[in-house]
Amino acid sequence: MKRIALSLIALLLVPAPAVAHPPAGKRMADAAPPKMNVPVARIALPGSGAPLYALRDGRLPRVWWHLYLEAGERFVPTKYAGMSTVAADVLDQGPASMKLADYRQHLFRQGAAIGWEATNRFLIAHVKCRPDQLAAMAALVRRTAREPRLAGGELERARDRVLTLRRALDDDMRQATFMYGKQKLYEFRPEARMPEGWPSSIAAIGRRDLESWLSAHLARPAAFLAAAGPVAPARLAQAAGPALAGWLTPYRGARAAMPPAPTGRRVVLIDKPGATDNQIYMLTPMAVDLAGPAAPAAEVFFAGMGRDLGSRLGALRVKRGLTYGANSGFRPQEWPSWYFYSFGGIPQTPQIVAGAFELFAAARTGLSADEVARAKDQLIQDRAGDLETPPEQIEAVAGAVALGLPPDLPFRAPGRLAAVTTEAAARPAAAAASLDHALLVVMGDASKIQAPLTEALPKGTTISVKSFAEIEKEALGGLASRSTTIE
Amino acid sequence: MKPVPARIPQFLLGLALAAGFAPPAAAATHQYAPGVPLHHHTLPNGLQVLLLPLPTSPVTTMHTWVRAGSRDERPGITGIAHLFEHMMFRPVRPGAKSYFDKASELGLDYNASTRFNATDYHETFKPSALARVVAMDAERFKHLRVTDELLKIEREAVRSEYSTKLDASPVVDLWFQIYRKAFPGHPYGWHIVGEREDLDRIGAADCNRFFATNYTPNNTMIVIAGPIEPRATLALINREWGDWKRGPAKAPWTNEPRPGTAPVFAKGKLAAPTKYVLMGWRIPERTRADRLVHDLTDFILFNERTSLAAKRLLDEKHLASEADSFNTDYDIGLSKLFVVPNANVAPATIVDEAQAAIDGFDKLPDADFQAYREYFGVFQRERQLKTQEVTKALGRAWAYDGDFRNAIVDPRAVLNVSRAAVSKVVKTTYRPTNRVTLVTP
Numbered sequence: 059m060k061r062i063a064l065s066l067i068a069l070l071l072v073p074a075p076a077v078a079h080p081p082a083g084k085r086m087a088d089a090a091p092p093k094m095n096v097p098v099a100r101i102a103l104p105g106s107g108a109p110l111y112a113l114r115d116g117r118l119p120r121v122w123w124h125l126y127l128e129a130g131e132r133f134v135p136t137k138y139a140g141m142s143t144v145a146a147d148v149l150d151q152g153p154a155s156m157k158l159a160d161y162r163q164h165l166f167r168q169g170a171a172i173g174w175e176a177t178n179r180f181l182i183a184h185v186k187c188r189p190d191q192l193a194a195m196a197a198l199v200r201r202t203a204r205e206p207r208l209a210g211g212e213l214e215r216a217r218d219r220v221l222t223l224r225r226a227l228d229d230d231m232r233q234a235t236f237m238y239g240k241q242k243l244y245e246f247r248p249e250a251r252m253p254e255g256w257p258s259s260i261a262a263i264g265r266r267d268l269e270s271w272l273s274a275h276l277a278r279p280a281a282f283l284a285a286a287g288p289v290a291p292a293r294l295a296q297a298a299g300p301a302l303a304g305w306l307t308p309y310r311g312a313r314a315a316m317p318p319a320p321t322g323r324r325v326v327l328i329d330k331p332g333a334t335d336n337q338i339y340m341l342t343p344m345a346v347d348l349a350g351p352a353a354p355a356a357e358v359f360f361a362g363m364g365r366d367l368g369s370r371l372g373a374l375r376v377k378r379g380l381t382y383g384a385n386s387g388f389r390p391q392e393w394p395s396w397y398f399y400s401f402g403g404i405p406q407t408p409q410i411v412a413g414a415f416e417l418f419a420a421a422r423t424g425l426s427a428d429e430v431a432r433a434k435d436q437l438i439q440d441r442a443g444d445l446e447t448p449p450e451q452i453e454a455v456a457g458a459v460a461l462g463l464p465p466d467l468p469f470r471a472p473g474r475l476a477a478v479t480t481e482a483a484a485r486p487a488a489a490a491a492s493l494d495h496a497l498l499v500v501m502g503d504a505s506k507i508q509a510p511l512t513e514a515l516p517k518g519t520t521i522s523v524k525s526f527a528e529i530e531k532e533a534l535g536g537l538a539s540r541s542t543t544i545e
Numbered sequence: 546m547k548p549v550p551a552r553i554p555q556f557l558l559g560l561a562l563a564a565g566f567a568p569p570a571a572a573a574t575h576q577y578a579p580g581v582p583l584h585h586h587t588l589p590n591g592l593q594v595l596l597l598p599l600p601t602s603p604v605t606t607m608h609t610w611v612r613a614g615s616r617d618e619r620p621g622i623t624g625i626a627h628l629f630e631h632m633m634f635r636p637v638r639p640g641a642k643s644y645f646d647k648a649s650e651l652g653l654d655y656n657a658s659t660r661f662n663a664t665d666y667h668e669t670f671k672p673s674a675l676a677r678v679v680a681m682d683a684e685r686f687k688h689l690r691v692t693d694e695l696l697k698i699e700r701e702a703v704r705s706e707y708s709t710k711l712d713a714s715p716v717v718d719l720w721f722q723i724y725r726k727a728f729p730g731h732p733y734g735w736h737i738v739g740e741r742e743d744l745d746r747i748g749a750a751d752c753n754r755f756f757a758t759n760y761t762p763n764n765t766m767i768v769i770a771g772p773i774e775p776r777a778t779l780a781l782i783n784r785e786w787g788d789w790k791r792g793p794a795k796a797p798w799t800n801e802p803r804p805g806t807a808p809v810f811a812k813g814k815l816a817a818p819t820k821y822v823l824m825g826w827r828i829p830e831r832t833r834a835d836r837l838v839h840d841l842t843d844f845i846l847f848n849e850r851t852s853l854a855a856k857r858l859l860d861e862k863h864l865a866s867e868a869d870s871f872n873t874d875y876d877i878g879l880s881k882l883f884v885v886p887n888a889n890v891a892p893a894t895i896v897d898e899a900q901a902a903i904d905g906f907d908k909l910p911d912a913d914f915q916a917y918r919e920y921f922g923v924f925q926r927e928r929q930l931k932t933q934e935v936t937k938a939l940g941r942a943w944a945y946d947g948d949f950r951n952a953i954v955d956p957r958a959v960l961n962v963s964r965a966a967v968s969k970v971v972k973t974t975y976r977p978t979n980r981v982t983l984v985t986p
Contacts, residue, residue, distance in 0.1 A: 067710075067716070067717060067720055067872050067875065068658045068872075068875050069627050069658060069659050069660075069706070069737045069738055070656055070657065070658045071630065071631060071634060071655075071656050071657040071658070072655075072656050073706075073709075117930060118923065118926055118930070119923065120923055158860055159860060159861065162851075162856065162860055166851055166913070166916055167912060167913070167916055169916060169919055169920065169923075171850065171851070173850070215863055218866075218887050218888060219866040219887065220866075221888070222819060222866040222885055222886075222887055222888060223866050223885060225818055225819045226817075226819040226821075226885055228818070228819075229714075229715050229716075229817040229818065229819050230714060230716075231713050231714075232709075333713065334708055334712050334713070335709050335712055335713040366645075366649060366654075366655070367634070367645045367649075368645040368646055368648055368649025368650075369649060372645065375702050375705075376643070376645055376698075377698070378698075379697070379698040379699070379700075379701030379702055380701070380705075381702070381705050382702050382703070382705035382706040382709060383705075401705070401709045402705055402708075402709075403704075403705065403708055406705070428650070431652065432649050432650060432651070432652040433652070434652070435651070435652025435653075435670075435671055436652045436653070436654055438671075439604055439652070439654050439669050439670065439671065440654065442603035442604045443603070443604045443654075443669055443931075443932070443933055445603075446602070446603065446930055446931050446932060447927060447930040447931060449927065
């Protein structure tokens with residue numbers, strides 16, 4: 059479950075990026091980006107054959123490891139959307155055979171931390187511990203998965219916590235807009251579902267439902283382990299392997315085939331009565347092989363369009379003063395897409411939308427060589443700055459493996475980005491300009507924003523106006539909306 | 546500004562500048578970490594310079610900290626520090642290229658933040674861009690003239706910042722309101738963003754006056770970390786910034802906020818279906834002597850899942866879904882705990898239990914206190930590995946505490962913090978009468 063508001067709240071020149079950038083490489087230079095020297099070992103864990111991806115790094119006295127179990131939200135029945143997050147919360151409380159206070163105190167005294175997270179595809183145990191605690195912590199993770207704490211009102215407590223945090227996400231217009239947009243993009247298919255679920259589906263989860271789901275998905279899960287710390291990879295495998303033997307099966311990393319992109323521009327206006335600000339989020343599917351050269355080319359193009367205030371979309375603020383921020387980027391997910399994000403007041407919002415359309419249309423033949431060069435520099439720096447520490451590096455490795463990509467791909471990003479030519483970076487431009495498959499989500503007070511937004515959109519565009527209750531119903535299988543087509 | 550070709554290899558630049566133009570500057574070298582020197586220089590005009598050569602770092606980062614923030618404002622032009630910070634990215638004179646344009650040409654990653662008593666400008670860039678970044682920053686710090694025409698556009702951007710943060714996010718609203726309630730009549734009370742109506746009152750002349758008064762070399766520190774050559778980098782800084790005219794010495798702030806005498810409990814302005822509780826305890830200005838103790842205390846009481854507050858509110862009493870420290874790196878004046886209560890839990894109960902968790906510090910077993918110190922040590926060392934974090938922390942310590950050495954992490958120092966020292970901070974600072982609580986209506 060996303061945590062609330064605990065990232066830095068600051069008064070900045072430029073708003074924080076709308077979407078986290080993908081993990082990538084480490085070192086940079088002008089002429090030829092140096093090859094990164096971060097060797098990733100791959101070893102089959104003894105007793106299970108599940109792959110271990112390991113980095114040896116002695117700078118910090120802890121091992122950071124992540125156990126990815128293929129038991130995420132996509133495997134949950136629609137009516138129980140959010141169950142993977144409830145499962146993660148339950149597992150976060152430790153095994154049923156230990157008192158919660160004892161479990162927490164045990165971890166604390168050992169200088170260890172275990173946290174569980176649900177994603178679309180995985181349940182993940184994130185562990186930080188001293189090297190000599192590796193075997194014990196692996197055993198504790200396994201014990202927790204085998205003995206989830208569900209009795210005595212524990213499931214109900216977990217469900218209430220998740221429900222509280224889920225409702226809190228709706229208080230944040232930006233988060234709520236993103237959550238809807240990312241799932242609507244692929245019409246709420248299981249592979250596009252976010253683990254946060256919906257209030258009504260979370261409330262519907264009963265103890266037996268969760269018990270049976272956990273026993274079905276955690277009995278012999280496909281899994282992989284990623285670890286970094288001051289220990290040789292072989293020793294990591296020897297320490298963790300026996301504790302996990304007979305439980306895990308090897309994760310193969312097959313990606314789900316990307317569905318055909320929905321045709322026609324879709325526009326959804328989510329009604330938030332009383333809102334004075336509007337959130338604007340546009341997403342477009344983009345079939346790209348993340349391991350191939352088209353992915354860095356797409357990154358470069360969309361960074362060149364909207365990475366900072368000096369890029370083309372920055373004009374919406376710098377030259378026109380319409381908004382505090384407007385940016386675009388490429389989303390390297392299992393089913394990739396690109397996005398445009400901005401926000402503004404009621405008179406500004408239609409101008410921002412129309413202005414963004416114009417700017418993408420004007421870029422249909424691509425960016426200039428200078429713009430491409432700048433975007434490449436920025437992206438290489440981003441990646442480098444994101445991968446300085448062992449925990450950052452191993453998270454990037456795990457993220458790549460989870461997407462079925464080579465584990466060292468993040469460390470090859472500088473070279474891949476540096477190799478992008480102006481011509482290659484122009485290839486995504488035409489599709490971006492057409493917006494034929496775009497989904498535009500605007501959140502705001504429909505009574506005030508619908509009419510001016512209608513004016514800003516091309517004729518023939520259908521706007522679906524939905525309340526929060528209606529988008530929840532839509533996500534859970536029952537469509538309901540008030541649609542108007544602009545004549 | 547003397548233009549520097551973009552692609553001069555840095556070692557050549559070093560040879561040229563170091564041979565002929567070695568700058569006169571007071572200097573001292575500190576140990577940032579074993580084998581990692583930190584060079585401190587004071588240029589004749591008073592500009593402070595910290596250079597941290599990290600040969601294996603993949604990035605170069607430059608922070609320029611000015612000891613001027615919302616604390617330097619007066620009623621009527623509140624928010625000027627923040628608005629002015631935005632103007633620093635506009636052209637230094639009509640017709641000139643803006644910082645936005647120049648930064649984009651260089652492929653910089655840049656941003657800035659205004660705080661209560663400081664403003665931080667920063668860039669991350671490829672090593673070969675160092676000379677141009679140093680030069681373009683010097684140009685705007687020395688020569689910026691704000692015009693009403695450009696101010697008009699930027700004012701709209703700030704207005705959008707108001708609407709997307711203060712008017713739309715209940716959590717940001719609580720952040721704003723807690724300072725208003727904790728420090729009435731003090732600059733912390735009108736917060737960094739300022740009073741909304743003042744935004745229209747501030748003119749270019751106000752901005753230029755604020756600039757002339759506060760943006761002076763003797764009120765500024767540059768910190769650069771990355772694969773730099775210290776001598777050449779210093780020469781470069783001296784060349785570009787050395788002729789910046791020293792300003793009048795800035796008098797120390799005398800408006801230190803007062804601690805509270807009675808608990809404050811108030812509601813925010815933005816209603817939300819979910820209830821949030823934000824508690825803050827007024828903290829004194831920190832010094833080199835007590836910074837570590839205060840940071841460790843905040844860590845033990847509020848930071849993440851292992852804190853005393855989280856243990857009590859989440860694990861023992863099952864009252865909340867989340868409890869964590871709030872915006873510690875950015876804010877001053879208050880040490881804060883943010884809580885998302887579970888359904889049907891009254892905010893007053895959260896407040897009582899959070900205070901009980903704090904008061905429980907003295908019953909903490911010695912082994913647990915030792916564990917907290919170790920956790921905190923690893924936490925600090927992890928951050929120390931990040932070039933951008935290191936650079937920011939050094940400047941922040943100078944701007945906030947008056948001593949950059951507060952950001953030099955010494956694991957032994959953490960282990961030497963005594964229970965008695967933490968207990969004293971808990972008793973003097975985290976008492977109910979010094980507490981301010983804001984809840985969503």
